[in-house]
Amino acid sequence: MKRFFIAISAGLMFMFSCTGNRSNQGDDMPADSVADSTDMAGADTMELLITETPMPRAADAMFDDFLFNFLANKRLQKERIVFPLRIFKDNKVEQVEKSQWKMEHLFMRQGYYSLLFNDDKQMSLMKDTAVSEAVVEKILLKKNEVHDYMFRRIRGAWMLCEVRVNPLEKNVNASFLKFYQRFASDSTFQTKSLNETVQFVGPDPDDDFNMMEGVITADTWEAFAPKLPAKSIYNVIYGKPQKEGTDKIFLLRGVANGLELELRFKKIGDKWLLMKMTT
Numbered sequence: 001m002k003r004f005f006i007a008i009s010a011g012l013m014f015m016f017s018c019t020g021n022r023s024n025q026g027d028d029m030p031a032d033s034v035a036d037s038t039d040m041a042g043a044d045t046m047e048l049l050i051t052e053t054p055m056p057r058a059a060d061a062m063f064d065d066f067l068f069n070f071l072a073n074k075r076l077q078k079e080r081i082v083f084p085l086r087i088f089k090d091n092k093v094e095q096v097e098k099s100q101w102k103m104e105h106l107f108m109r110q111g112y113y114s115l116l117f118n119d120d121k122q123m124s125l126m127k128d129t130a131v132s133e134a135v136v137e138k139i140l141l142k143k144n145e146v147h148d149y150m151f152r153r154i155r156g157a158w159m160l161c162e163v164r165v166n167p168l169e170k171n172v173n174a175s176f177l178k179f180y181q182r183f184a185s186d187s188t189f190q191t192k193s194l195n196e197t198v199q200f201v202g203p204d205p206d207d208d209f210n211m212m213e214g215v216i217t218a219d220t221w222e223a224f225a226p227k228l229p230a231k232s233i234y235n236v237i238y239g240k241p242q243k244e245g246t247d248k249i250f251l252l253r254g255v256a257n258g259l260e261l262e263l264r265f266k267k268i269g270d271k272w273l274l275m276k277m278t279t
Contacts, residue, residue, distance in 0.1 A: 063134045063151070063238060064126060066158040071108045077101075081160045089165035106138060106149075107234045107255070114233040115251040116173055118242055123249060125238035134158075135237040137171075141181040142231045144168040172241045176248050176265070179272040184228035191218050195266075199276040200224065216277065224277065226261055228252070248272070 055076055059065040070077055084095035107113035117123040125131055131153075138147040148164040168177055182189050198216040216224050229252075246267040253260050264276040 060153070060157055061129045062127065063131060063158060063236070067136065067236070070158070070160075071104070071106055074103050077103060080158060082162075085160065085162065087163045087165070104149075106136060110255070111257075112229070112252055112254050114229070114235060114253070116176070116235045117249040117251070118245040119247055119249070122238075122242060126236075128238065131238050133239060135241070137235040137237065139168070139171075139177060139233050139235060140231075141168070141177065141233065146171050173235070173244050173248070175244055175267070176272060180233075180250070181230060183272075183274075184230035187225070190225065191221055193271070193273055194218055194221060195273045195275050198274055200278075201276070202279040226252075226263075226277075226279075
């Protein structure tokens with residue numbers, strides 16, 4: 001979502017020129033935080049500007065480009081939903097008419113979003129223009145519930161076709177999500193869930209153009225441990241869902257600042273372990 005970052009960053013620069021940049025904002029990825037009132041007002045201003053700008057036809061080529069526009073453009077969002085929209089929950093079907101629909105921002109109004117992949121091949125689907133179906137998952141860890149926003153490309157245009165609400169245990173990543181919820185909220189469990197040595201790749205503090213590599217052990221983990229959202233996360237499934245497998249890549253990306261955290265886990269026996277961290 002490079003264009004996604006550029007657009008948001010440009011908007012933030014505009015906001016700061018009017019209100020002044022608050023110190024330390026955006027230095028860290030927030031954990032389960034949402035924008036404050038000033039940010040919300042800025043988001044509303046940006047949304048109005050985006051709504052007045054037609055989405056380029058090329059944005060339908062890749063789902064990420066479309067999704068940014070869909071979540072930021074109120075007019076486009078209503079145009080790209082199959083109404084009446086069916087919402088499946090508890091063996092019941094609710095039909096939402098166009099006049100009843102409320103703007104859905106998903107992760108747009110928080111400072112980050114997350115993605116889950118089994119491997120690098122699956123991750124490469126983000127850039128695959130042949131993908132014709134996708135699911136945006138709103139994963140409510142505390143409620144043990146997952147909202148699946150199911151999109152299909154119909155005659156070249158991405159459309160939201162239905163929403164399904166399911167218990168977390170029915171999700172294809174159920175085992176990992178149960179583990180992740182505890183990993184993100186329990187520091188003792190987190191330390192116990194490290195491989196004997198965790199590979200680390202990160203920016204070299206002495207050279208802005210190079211990365212440094214090393215290893216992290218349990219006794220040094222506290223100095224490297226990232227802030228992780230523990231109440232809710234998001235995921236995008238590009239193409240058809242795949243079985244969970246024994247490897248998992250967890251990406252956490254900043255919306256406005258371009259920061260990225262990649263955690264790679266492996267399931268050994270019945271236990272997930274962190275094998276590598278890249279910042």
